[in-house]
Amino acid sequence: MLYLIxxxxxxxxxxxxxxxxxxxxxxxxxxxxxxxxxxxxxLYMIGAFLAAAFYQWLGSFFPALFLAIIATALIGVILExxxxxxxxxxxxxxxxxxxxxxxxxxxETIKIIFGAQPLMIGMPASLSGPVExxxxxxxxxxxxxxxxxxxxxxxxGLYVLVNRTRIGMWMRAGASNPQMAAVMGVRIKPLxxxxxxxxxxxxxxxxxxxxxxxxVSVGMxxxxxxxxxxxxxxxxxxxxxxxxxxxxxxxMIDTVGRLLLTFGLKLVVDGSTAATxxxxxxxxxxxxxxxxxxxxxxxxxxxxxx
Amino acid sequence: MISRFGPSRSTETxxxxxxxxxxxxxxxxxxxAIYPLVMNSMGEDFYISMGSRVLILALxxxxxxxxxxxxxxxxxxxxxxxxxxxxxxxxxxxxxxxAAWIAVPVAVGCAAAAACxxxxxxxxxxxxxxxxxxxxxxxxxYYLAISLPQFGGDDGLPMTARSVIPGLPxxxxxxxxxxxxxxxxxxxxxxxRLVSSRFGRALVxxxxxxxxxxxxxxxxxxLKLMAFTLxxxxxxxxxxxxxxxxxGxxxxxxxWHQSGILMVMVIIGGxxxxxxxxxxxxxxxxxxxxISAHTEHWNLVLGALLLFIVLxxxxxxxxxxxxxxxLLGRKPAGGAEAQSSIAAxxxxx
Numbered sequence: 113m114l115y116l117i118x119x120x121x122x123x124x125x126x127x128x129x130x131x132x133x134x135x136x137x138x139x140x141x142x143x144x145x146x147x148x149x150x151x152x153x154x155l156y157m158i159g160a161f162l163a164a165a166f167y168q169w170l171g172s173f174f175p176a177l178f179l180a181i182i183a184t185a186l187i188g189v190i191l192e193x194x195x196x197x198x199x200x201x202x203x204x205x206x207x208x209x210x211x212x213x214x215x216x217x218x219x220e221t222i223k224i225i226f227g228a229q230p231l232m233i234g235m236p237a238s239l240s241g242p243v244e245x246x247x248x249x250x251x252x253x254x255x256x257x258x259x260x261x262x263x264x265x266x267x268x269g270l271y272v273l274v275n276r277t278r279i280g281m282w283m284r285a286g287a288s289n290p291q292m293a294a295v296m297g298v299r300i301k302p303l304x305x306x307x308x309x310x311x312x313x314x315x316x317x318x319x320x321x322x323x324x325x326x327x328v329s330v331g332m333x334x335x336x337x338x339x340x341x342x343x344x345x346x347x348x349x350x351x352x353x354x355x356x357x358x359x360x361x362x363x364m365i366d367t368v369g370r371l372l373l374t375f376g377l378k379l380v381v382d383g384s385t386a387a388t389x390x391x392x393x394x395x396x397x398x399x400x401x402x403x404x405x406x407x408x409x410x411x412x413x414x415x416x417x418x
Numbered sequence: 419m420i421s422r423f424g425p426s427r428s429t430e431t432x433x434x435x436x437x438x439x440x441x442x443x444x445x446x447x448x449x450x451a452i453y454p455l456v457m458n459s460m461g462e463d464f465y466i467s468m469g470s471r472v473l474i475l476a477l478x479x480x481x482x483x484x485x486x487x488x489x490x491x492x493x494x495x496x497x498x499x500x501x502x503x504x505x506x507x508x509x510x511x512x513x514x515x516x517a518a519w520i521a522v523p524v525a526v527g528c529a530a531a532a533a534c535x536x537x538x539x540x541x542x543x544x545x546x547x548x549x550x551x552x553x554x555x556x557x558x559x560y561y562l563a564i565s566l567p568q569f570g571g572d573d574g575l576p577m578t579a580r581s582v583i584p585g586l587p588x589x590x591x592x593x594x595x596x597x598x599x600x601x602x603x604x605x606x607x608x609x610x611r612l613v614s615s616r617f618g619r620a621l622v623x624x625x626x627x628x629x630x631x632x633x634x635x636x637x638x639x640x641l642k643l644m645a646f647t648l649x650x651x652x653x654x655x656x657x658x659x660x661x662x663x664x665x666g667x668x669x670x671x672x673x674w675h676q677s678g679i680l681m682v683m684v685i686i687g688g689x690x691x692x693x694x695x696x697x698x699x700x701x702x703x704x705x706x707x708x709i710s711a712h713t714e715h716w717n718l719v720l721g722a723l724l725l726f727i728v729l730x731x732x733x734x735x736x737x738x739x740x741x742x743x744x745l746l747g748r749k750p751a752g753g754a755e756a757q758s759s760i761a762a763x764x765x766x767x
Binding site for chain 2: 142148195198199202203204205206208209210212213214215216217219220221223224334338341342345349388389392395396399400402403406407410411
C-alpha cells in the first residue's frame with residue numbers, strides 16, 4: 113500500500129508539473145497582459161501535433177521536441193501580433209469569445225491537416241524501460257522520471273527568470289502595474305510578445321512530453337485547459353508561486369486523492385460502486401477545492417496584486 | 419488598474435433600448451404560430467421540429483441574456499442549468515412520472531435551486547474569477563453526470579416517450595411545437611415583464627455602475643442573485659423542453675462547449691437586447707443547418723464568424739439598427755443613441 117501511494121505520488125508530481133507548464137504560461141499571460149486565454153490549451157494541442165509530425169519526419173524524439181517548441185513559440189508570436197494585441201483592451205467577455213473562436217478554429221484546422229485519428233509519438237528507446245527505485249518493490253518508468261526532472265528544471269528556470277533577471281523584473285513590474293511599468297521605461301509591447309511566446313513554448317513542451325503517454329488527439333487541449341484554469345484560480349491569477357503550488361496540489365489530489373478515496377470508499381460501500389464513485393469524486397474534488405478557495409480567499413492563495 | 423467586466427459599451431447604454439414594441443412582438447407571435455401549419459401543409463415536418471429547436475434554444479439564450487446581457491454576469495456555466503433541467507425530466511420519466519405539469523416545474527425548480535446556490539457562492543467573486551467559478555461548477559455537474567451509472571454515464575438518459583399533457587398529444591411534431599410555443603411564449607412574456615420592470619432597470623444600472631448602485635442603497639448582491647436564479651430557472655425550462663424534443667439527455671448538454679455556444683448565440687444577437695437571445699439562437703441554428711449541409715467544417719466557419727463579430731461588431735445584430743440610424747442621421751453615434759433613449763424614455767412615461 114505504501115509503495116502504491118508512493119507511486120501515485122510520483123504520478124501526481126508528474127501530472128502536477130505538466131499542469132504547471134501550462135498554468136505558468138496562462139498565469140503570466142493573464143497577470144501581465146490582463147488577458148483570459150481560453151485557447152491556451154489549443155497551443156498545447158498544436159505543440160503535441162507538431163511534435164508528432166516532426167517525430168514522423170525525423171524518427172527521433174528529442175530533435176522533434178526541440179523543433180515543436182520553436183515552431184509553437186513562433187505561432188504564439190504570430191497570434192500575439194495579429195490577435196491578442198487587439199484583444200488586450202477589450203472586455204473579458206470579448207476575450208472569452210475570441211479565444212473560444214480560436215479553439216474552434218484550431219481544432220478544425222488540426223482535423224483538416226492531420227485527420228481525426230490520434231497520432232502517436234514514440235518514446236526514446238533508452239528511456240522506455242522501468243527504473244528500480246526501491247529494490248524489488250517499486251519500479252517506475254524512466255520516461256516519467258524524465259518528465260518530472262524536466263518539469264523541476266523548468267520550474268527552477270522560471271523562478272530564476274522571474275526573480276533574478278532583468279526581464280523577470282520587467283515581467284513582475286508589468287504584472288503589478290502595466291501602465292506604471294511602461295511609464296518607467298519598460299518596453300511593454302515586446303515584453304508582451306516575449307511572454308506570450310514563452311507561454312506557447314511551455315505549452316509545446318508539455319504537449320510533446322506527454323505525447324508518448326497520451327494519444328495526441330484533437331480536443332486534448334480542452335481536457336487539460338480546465339484543470340490548468342483551476343490551478344491558476346486556486347493559486348491566484350498572475351502569481352507564479354501560486355501556479356506551482358496549485359499545480360502540485362491539483363496533481364496530488366487527482367492521483368493520490370483518487371487512490372485514497374477509492375480505498376476509503378471500499379470500506380463504506382461495495383467494491384464496484386467504489387470503483388466508479390472514486391474517480392468521480394476525485395475529479396470533482398479539484399473543482400470543489402477551487403470553489404472552497406474562492407469562497408474563503410476570493411483572490412486565490414497567493415494574490416499577485418496587492 | 420480598473421477591473422473590466424460585463425459587456426462594456428463605448429457609449430452609455432440607455433436602459434430601454436432593445437425592448438420590443440407591441441406590434442413587433444405581436445407580429446413575431448403570429449408568424450411563429452402560423453409557421454408550423456404552413457410547413458405541415460407543405461409536408462416539411464422536419465422544419466417543424468427544427469422550429470421547436472430554435473424556440474427552445476432561443477429561450478435558453480434569452481435566459482443567459484438576462485444574466486449576461488442585463489446583469490453583466492459573464493457566466494460560462496449555463497449549460498449546467500440546461501443539463502439539470504434535462505436530467506430532471508429524464509430521471510422523473512425513468513421513475514414513471516411523465517406528467518408534464520409535474521416534470522417541467524420540478525425541472526425548473528431544480529435548475530433555479532442550483533442557480534441560487536451557485537450564484538450565492540460565485541457572486542462573491544468578480545471579473546475573471548466569476549467566469550472561472552461558474553465554469554468550475556458546470557464541470558462539477560458534468561463529472562457527476564458522466565460517472566454516475568444512475569444517470570446513464572457517457573450515454574446519458576434516453577426517454578421512451580415525451581412528457582404527457584392530457585388533451586394535447588406531444589408525440590407528433592406539430593403538437594410538441596405548440597407546447598414549446600406556449601411554454602416559451604409564457605417565459606418570454608415573463609422575461610419582458612422582468613426587464614422592463616424596476617428590477618430590470620436596477621439590474622442594468624448595476625451592470626453599468628455597480629459601485630454607484632450600492633452607494634445609492636440598492637441591495638446589489640441580492641438583485642444579482644435574483645437575476646442569476648431566474649436566469650438559471652429559465653435555462654432549466656429550456657433544458658426540460660430540449661430533453662423532451664430529443665427524447666433524452668446526454669452529458670454533452672453539460673459541457674462547457676455548450677455554455678460557450680449559448681454565449682455565442684447571445685453575442686451574435688446582441689447581449690442586453692430583448693431580442694438578442696432569440697435572434698442569436700435563430701441565426702446560429704439556421705447557419706449551422708445550412709453550412710453543415712455543405713461542409714463538415716462548420717466549426718471553422720463559426721470560429722471565423724465569431725472572431726469577426728468580436729473584432730468588428732461586438733454588440734451583435736440587434737445593435738445594427740442603431741448603427742444604421744446613426745449613419746443615416748449624419749450624427750455622431752453617441753448623439754443618435756442618446757436621442758433614441760430620450761424618445762424611448764418619453765414613450766415609457
